[in-house]
Amino acid sequence: MSRKTRRKLFSNFMLFVSFLTAAYGIFWLFWILGSLFINGFKYLSPELVYLDPTPPGEEGGGLRPAFVGHLIITSLATIIGVPIGIMAGIYFAEYGRNSKFFMTLRQITDIMVSTPSILMGAVVYAVLVRPVGHFNGFSGAVALALLMLPVIAITTDEMLKLVPKEMREAAYALGAYRWQVIKNVVMRAAKVGILTGVILGVARIAGETAPLLFTSFNNNVLTFDLGDPMASLTVTMFNYVMGPYHYWHQQSWAAAFILTMSVLLLSILARVLLHRNLLEPLFYIVRSITGKKGG
Amino acid sequence: MENVAEAQKSLREIKTRGEFLERFLKISLGFWALFAGLLFPILAGLILLYEARLAIEEFGFIHFLTYTNWDPVREDFGAATMIFGTVVSTILSMLIAAPVAIGIAIFITELAPNWFKPIVSTAVELLAAIPSIIYGLWGFFILAPIMATKVEPWLQDKLGDVPLIGKLFQGAPTGVDVLTTSLVLSIMIIPFMAAVVRDAFNMVPPIMKESAYGLGATKWEVIRKVVIPYTASGIAGGLILSAGRALGETMAVTFLAGNRPEIPKSLLAPFTTITVALANQFTEADTDVYLSALYYVGLLLYLVSFTMLGIAKFMVLRLEKRWKT
Numbered sequence: 057m058s059r060k061t062r063r064k065l066f067s068n069f070m071l072f073v074s075f076l077t078a079a080y081g082i083f084w085l086f087w088i089l090g091s092l093f094i095n096g097f098k099y100l101s102p103e104l105v106y107l108d109p110t111p112p113g114e115e116g117g118g119l120r121p122a123f124v125g126h127l128i129i130t131s132l133a134t135i136i137g138v139p140i141g142i143m144a145g146i147y148f149a150e151y152g153r154n155s156k157f158f159m160t161l162r163q164i165t166d167i168m169v170s171t172p173s174i175l176m177g178a179v180v181y182a183v184l185v186r187p188v189g190h191f192n193g194f195s196g197a198v199a200l201a202l203l204m205l206p207v208i209a210i211t212t213d214e215m216l217k218l219v220p221k222e223m224r225e226a227a228y229a230l231g232a233y234r235w236q237v238i239k240n241v242v243m244r245a246a247k248v249g250i251l252t253g254v255i256l257g258v259a260r261i262a263g264e265t266a267p268l269l270f271t272s273f274n275n276n277v278l279t280f281d282l283g284d285p286m287a288s289l290t291v292t293m294f295n296y297v298m299g300p301y302h303y304w305h306q307q308s309w310a311a312a313f314i315l316t317m318s319v320l321l322l323s324i325l326a327r328v329l330l331h332r333n334l335l336e337p338l339f340y341i342v343r344s345i346t347g348k349k350g351g
Numbered sequence: 352m353e354n355v356a357e358a359q360k361s362l363r364e365i366k367t368r369g370e371f372l373e374r375f376l377k378i379s380l381g382f383w384a385l386f387a388g389l390l391f392p393i394l395a396g397l398i399l400l401y402e403a404r405l406a407i408e409e410f411g412f413i414h415f416l417t418y419t420n421w422d423p424v425r426e427d428f429g430a431a432t433m434i435f436g437t438v439v440s441t442i443l444s445m446l447i448a449a450p451v452a453i454g455i456a457i458f459i460t461e462l463a464p465n466w467f468k469p470i471v472s473t474a475v476e477l478l479a480a481i482p483s484i485i486y487g488l489w490g491f492f493i494l495a496p497i498m499a500t501k502v503e504p505w506l507q508d509k510l511g512d513v514p515l516i517g518k519l520f521q522g523a524p525t526g527v528d529v530l531t532t533s534l535v536l537s538i539m540i541i542p543f544m545a546a547v548v549r550d551a552f553n554m555v556p557p558i559m560k561e562s563a564y565g566l567g568a569t570k571w572e573v574i575r576k577v578v579i580p581y582t583a584s585g586i587a588g589g590l591i592l593s594a595g596r597a598l599g600e601t602m603a604v605t606f607l608a609g610n611r612p613e614i615p616k617s618l619l620a621p622f623t624t625i626t627v628a629l630a631n632q633f634t635e636a637d638t639d640v641y642l643s644a645l646y647y648v649g650l651l652l653y654l655v656s657f658t659m660l661g662i663a664k665f666m667v668l669r670l671e672k673r674w675k676t
Contacts, residue, residue, distance in 0.1 A: 067571035071462055077454025078463075078471055081545070084538045085478045091493050092485070140383050147384035151377060161388025163668070167660040168392055170592065171653065172599020174629050178649050179395045181633075182402050202391065209387045233369045235376045263482020266601040266626070270633050290484050290602075297488050297606060308488060316485050323480040327473065 089316075096313020099306040109276050115303050119311055121278040125286040129193055129272055130262050132282070133200035137261075138254055141205045145212025145250075150238055162213060168206040174266035176202050181270045193279075193286030196272025200261040207260055211253025215246045252326045259322035263315060265290035289315050392657070399650040405643035415647065421612040423632070428644040430651065432612045436529075436624040437652075439615070440604065441597045443533035444540060449590055451537075452544035457574055459545075460552040472549075479542035487606035490535040491527075495607060498534075499526030503619055521617040525609075530618040532607040536600060540593040547592055551585025551670060552578055588666035595659040599652065601626040625652045 057065075107118030144165070152158025176199045184195035219242050227237045243250070265288075273285040274295060289311050296304035296311075406415070410428060418429020459471055503524030511517045555578050563573045579586070609621025610631050625648045636642040 063569050063572070067569035070571040070574075071457075074454040074457040074462060077451045078458040080451055081455050081478065081541055082471070082474050085474055087493075088478075088481065088485070088489050091489060095492075141387070143380045143383040144387040147377075147380035148388075151381065152384060158384060158388070161384060163664055164392055165388045167657060167664055168387070170596055170599075170656070170660050171395075172601065172626060172656055174599065174601045174626050175395065175399070175649055175653050178402075178629065178633065178646060179398045182398050182646075205387055205391070209384075233373050235369075235372050238376070259480060263484065265482070265484045266630060269630055273634070290482070293484055293488065294602065294605075297491060305492070309492075312485050312488050316481060319482055320477055320480055323477065324473075327476070331469075 092309075092313050092316055095309040096316075099310040100313060101310070104307065104310050108278060112299075113301060119287075119289070119292055119307060121275055121287040122289045122292040122311070124278055124280075125193065125272070125275065126262075126289040128280070128282075129196045129200065129268070129286060129288055130258065132194070132197035133204060133261055134254075134258055136197065137201035137204035137257065138208055140201075141208025141257070142212050142250060144205070144209040145253075146216065146238060146243075148209065148213040149216035150234070150242065162210075165206045165209050169210060172266075173203055173264055174269070176200075177267035177270045180267070185271060188283075191271065191273035191285040192283050193272045194282040196268045196286060196288070197282070199267035199271045200264060203264060203267060204257045204261050207257045208253055211256065212246075212250050215249030215253060216242055218249065219245045248329055252330045255322050255326040255329070259319045259326070262322070263290065263319050265294055269294070396650070396653060396657075399646055399653055402646035403643055403650045405640055406647040409640060410644070410647075416651075419614060421628075423636075423638075423641050426638060426640045428640070428647075430625070430644075430648045432614055433623055433625045433628050433648055434651070435614050436608065436622040437598055437626070439622075440529060440533050440536055440608075440624060441594055443529065444536035444597050445590065445594055447534065447537035448541045448544055448593065452541050452589070452593075453548055453586065455541070455545040456548035456552050459549050461570065461574060461578075475542050475545055478538070479546070482602075483539065483600060484602040486535055486539055486603040490531060490603060491606040494535065495526030495531055497526075498528075498531045499524050503528075503530070507619075519618045522619045524619050525621070527607055527609040527621055528619045529608075529615050529622055532604055532622075535603050535607060536597050539600060539603060540597050543596055544589050544593040547589030547667065548582075548586050551582040551589065551667070554585070554670065555581055582670060584666045585670040588663045588670070591659055591663035591666070595656045595663060598656050598659070599626060601630050605630045625649070 103116070104118045105123055106120055107116070108120050110117035148158060148162045148165075152162065180195050180199040180202070184198060185191055188195075223241055223245060224237055227241045232240070268288050268291050272288060272291070274291050275285045275287040279286060293308040293311050293315075296308040299305075406428065410418070415428070415430055416434065417431050419431040420427055420429050421432060422428070455471070455475060459468055459475075463471055503520075503526070507520045507524065511520050559577055559581065560573050563577045568576070604624055605627050608623055608627045610623050610627050611621040612623050612628070613620075615622040629645055629649055633642075633645055636645055
């Protein structure tokens with residue numbers, strides 16, 4: 057075997073290995089999603105959404121407080137976190153670009169995206185739960201908002217970066233104030249991108265459990281009062297999986313299915329908004345069948 | 352005359368209003384930027400430090416790090432078991448995830464046909480979007496039983512008698528142990544790692560690769576001798592970034608670690624990590640010292656993950672800077 061063939065063979069072998077690693081990653085994705093589908097679908101029932109939980113050990117019941125609480129906490133966190141995040145992101149992109157200090161702050165914000173989420177729960181517990189004396193839904197929303205804030209700030213900054221400098225300069229040349237440029241030019245151009253960031257941020261916090269464990273805690277009764285402990289899907293799942301009853305496990309599978317599907321749908325939606333070429337493979341196949349050269 | 356004066360007046364008004372809005376916007380936006388990048392990280396650290404003060408006074412620093420006893424009843428706390436558990440599960444998951452993530456990045460950037468790239472990218476990114484509690488639930492109900500009945504007995508059978516390595520596979524296989532935890536953790540961090548490495552690979556200018564191809568290099572040689580050396584700091588950054596993520600991972604680990612405050616003697620023994628201890632014991636902490644000790648481990652986790660992520664960020668930035676100029 058010549059040296060050339062050997063090198064070629066080795067190269068092909070290594071590329072085959074890299075193909076296997078990609079297959080390995082996709083294998084886990086399908087296994088997880090597959091078992092979620094099989095188990096989640098089996099136990100899915102309308103009662104899950106509109107019934108309250110039964111006392112422990114008694115079959116039946118649903119997770120109404122958890123669904124309602126989850127929606128309330130996530131929406132409130134979004135309402136608090138999104139404006140703050142967008143404002144910080146605008147400053148980083150529009151004012152801080154030339155300041156070394158603010159660029160460092162931007163990097164720190166980027167680091168905060170990955171800080172352990174459970175610590176946000178611990179921090180908020182010290183500030184908003186212990187002084188009050190009991191767990192409350194509001195503190196859960198604040199913990200999630202704090203978690204969301206860096207994500208939104210960074211994506212907003214990234215999206216504003218994509219707006220061409222010339223557009224801003226054209227507006228300045230017409231005598232526009234900076235706030236006018238931001239409001240009427242930059243934000244308008246980056247609208248879709250910022251929306252994508254918001255959706256990704258919501259997807260991120262919708263699946264969080266750890267920060268809610270010591271803030272909003274759990275509740276077996278439906279409540280709309282933010283001063284009370286409030287159930288959420290994730291904390292309920294956490295308790296049910298660890299619990300001894302079989303129907304608890306079934307309900308947590310169903311809840312897991314609903315939660316994962318909503319989070320995945322959100323992130324797919326964000327991706328489709330951002331690069332519309334996600335559907336490109338489909339067009340490619342269609343083109344190759346019809347033999348037409350499309351744009 | 353009157354008209355001119357009026358026009359000048361209203362012009363001045365518009366100007367003052369514009370300038371006021373200008374300043375108002377800059378200050379309010381700037382405050383939130385300052386909050387996100389400086390006040391919030393510092394305040395979070397200070398709150399953790401303040402809450403941990405009791406335990407810091409009581410147990411000191413070195414003693415707390417090295418002491419293996421965690422006894423809430425006698426209020427005698429040392430974090431060595433948790434720190435050990437966190438470090439071991441992170442390192443093991445990195446060992447599994449790193450080669451896979453680099454392989455996926457190579458596949459996406461160099462190998463996959465153009466129409467297939469977004470499919471693999473999206474699939475891997477979806478893996479990152481799955482909430483961590485789902486990994487925990489799936490690992491607990493699906494993976495752990497399989498590990499306990501099939502994989503771990505098989506491993507014991509094959510490797511149990513090998514000297515040194517065999518010791519790692521002692522004990523009854525339960526599926527709730529170091530090995531399963533690290534495996535699930537590795538699946539969770541593959542997407543982050545693969546994304547950073549892929550971005551780094553994409554930054555290599557095509558001309559570098561083309562000149563290597565021009566000299567007759569094979570595809571693997573180009574990857575091995577051009578792409579990887581030139582993106583080394585990006586790859587290292589990606590690895591550290593995902594290690595930082597793995598350190599703070601809570602829910603998946605909580606189901607699978609077994610929450611036993613001991614130094615695990617083998618890969619098949621239950622153990623605990625910092626995040627597991629926080630998730631399980633925080634609401635049960637009935638005394639001030641107990642809660643403070645938990646805040647103390649939380650503070651350690653905060654400092655370590657912040658430093659690691661900072662280093663990772665710095666390394667990735669260095670790579671970006673090199674290619675921009």
